Amino acid sequence: MSLTLTVSGDRWRTHLRAVAAANPGIVPVAKGNGYGFTLGRLARKAQWLDDQGLGVDTLAVGTYDELPHVAQRFGGDLLVLTPWRPFGAALEVDPSLADRVVHTVSRVEDVTALLARQPDARFVLEQVTTMLRHGLTSRELWAVAPILADHPRARLEGIAMHLPLAQGSHLSQVDRLLNDVVASGLSTTTVWVSHLTPDELTQLRSSWGDFTIRPRIGTDLWLGDRGALSVTATVLDVHEVERGDVFGYRGRTAPKHGHILVVSGGTAHGIGLEAPTGDGSLKARAATLARGGLDAVGFVRSPFSIDGKQRLFAEPPHMQASMLFLPHGAHVPAVGDQVDVRVRYTATAFDRVVVD
Numbered sequence: 001m002s003l004t005l006t007v008s009g010d011r012w013r014t015h016l017r018a019v020a021a022a023n024p025g026i027v028p029v030a031k032g033n034g035y036g037f038t039l040g041r042l043a044r045k046a047q048w049l050d051d052q053g054l055g056v057d058t059l060a061v062g063t064y065d066e067l068p069h070v071a072q073r074f075g076g077d078l079l080v081l082t083p084w085r086p087f088g089a090a091l092e093v094d095p096s097l098a099d100r101v102v103h104t105v106s107r108v109e110d111v112t113a114l115l116a117r118q119p120d121a122r123f124v125l126e127q128v129t130t131m132l133r134h135g136l137t138s139r140e141l142w143a144v145a146p147i148l149a150d151h152p153r154a155r156l157e158g159i160a161m162h163l164p165l166a167q168g169s170h171l172s173q174v175d176r177l178l179n180d181v182v183a184s185g186l187s188t189t190t191v192w193v194s195h196l197t198p199d200e201l202t203q204l205r206s207s208w209g210d211f212t213i214r215p216r217i218g219t220d221l222w223l224g225d226r227g228a229l230s231v232t233a234t235v236l237d238v239h240e241v242e243r244g245d246v247f248g249y250r251g252r253t254a255p256k257h258g259h260i261l262v263v264s265g266g267t268a269h270g271i272g273l274e275a276p277t278g279d280g281s282l283k284a285r286a287a288t289l290a291r292g293g294l295d296a297v298g299f300v301r302s303p304f305s306i307d308g309k310q311r312l313f314a315e316p317p318h319m320q321a322s323m324l325f326l327p328h329g330a331h332v333p334a335v336g337d338q339v340d341v342r343v344r345y346t347a348t349a350f351d352r353v354v355v356d
Helices: 009-022 039-051 064-070 108-117 138-149 171-184 198-207 282-296
Strands: 004-007 058-061 077-080 101-105 122-127 155-162 190-194 212-217 229-241 258-264 300-306 309-313 321-327 338-341 352-355
Touching: 009 039, 039 058, 039 064, 058 064, 064 077, 101 108, 108 122, 108 138, 122 138, 122 171, 138 171, 155 171, 171 190, 171 198, 198 212, 300 321, 309 321
Parallel strands: 004 352, 058 077, 077 101, 101 122, 122 155, 155 190, 190 212
Antiparallel strands: 004 229, 229 258, 229 338, 258 321, 300 309, 300 338
């Protein structure tokens, strides 16, 4: 009766160990919906990796509001990726976690404000990259050094860089940013980076041997072996229809003889709420145009597959179920059967996660 993520446990755990072993200093990222697994499960798994002797001493979360979901399940340090600001949830951190939390600071004024509230705060300084999301410019980085000199209890844990995806090699940019760090006079030789390839990390460690490189990894860690993961929905009902038969909330009519299939999984799970893929290839653009054409005539391809073929929504998905149309001649599953679903894990809330 559920939208279920099934995980091949041995295969998944083997992948997790391999990624952690290949990336010394790894900082697993657990944020949002926990990549479909939930934050609590990822926190426990990060602790398991550390218990395996793989040196996972820090877990990164996306926001301060996510700290309670992981703090009791992972015993190490907790890096918050959203930059600290002098308002909101950043000021409501449980005092018992104060010594475990590593803040991200991306503005000069926030360095001063954070240390005024917590003189011994632990934090990383985020440099602005070509992403232009958050971060200090080289001039602003230099301005931080004298501030820290006036706060001897402050604990600078390193420099953070959030790099863009798939835009060629990032090494020249990282080299430039690290040169800025050296020039700033800051007393740190640790850099926390995201979205570098294994080859780039190797070259970076070779070029900057005095620095400790800490790769922050989320997708490639938790979702890197897609073959270990499968998503299924349950067939809840089946109705044979003739052309013109009325069905659904909106009183639609069947276009021809076939079956209406009711399956688990709806908007509450993220079904039908497709996020942009970011794929700008000609093939992806053609697929978008094709979907638009289907929309225009009232047919939208669903993520549910039967006999290897994606089926059409009979009408827009409901909150917890979807209606599909199967034309005459197609294999008709029975109530209780499982059908495959193709989803974006970071945008899906599963009813159940089964690790076998």
